[in-house]
Amino acid sequence: MTANVGGIDRIARILVGLVLIGLTLAGQIGAWGWIGVVPLLTGLTRFCPAYPLLGMNTCPMKKD
Template identity: 45%
Template sequence: MKCNVGKTEQIIRIVIGITIVLLGLNLRSWWGLIGFAPIITGLIRYCPVSDVLGVSTCDAKNIQ
C-alpha cells in the first residue's frame, strides 16, 4: 500500500475518529464504532476510498 494520507490529514482523521468513538461511548450507542475507520486510516496513512478517487495528500517523498 502506498501512502495517500498526509500528516495534517492523518492528525485530523485520528482526532475525528477519537471524537466519534467517545461520543458513541457517552451516548451508549454502537454508532461510535464508525469512529474506528478514520482512526485506522489515519494510523496506516492509507485510505482505499481516496485511492479509488485518485486523491492523495501525501508528500511525494513519503510515498512508499
C-alpha cells in the same frame, strides 16, 4: 500499501475517530459512533482505500 494520507488529513482522521469512539463509550451517541474506527485506522495506517479510487493523495511526495 503506499501511504496516501498526509499530515493534516492524518491528524484530523485520528481526532475525529477518537472523538466518535469516545462519545459512543460515554453514551452520548448510539452505536453509529463506532464508525469512528474507520477514520482512526486510516489515520494510523496512513492509507485510505477510497483515495486511489478517487485519484487522490494528500501525502507529500518524497524527493530523491
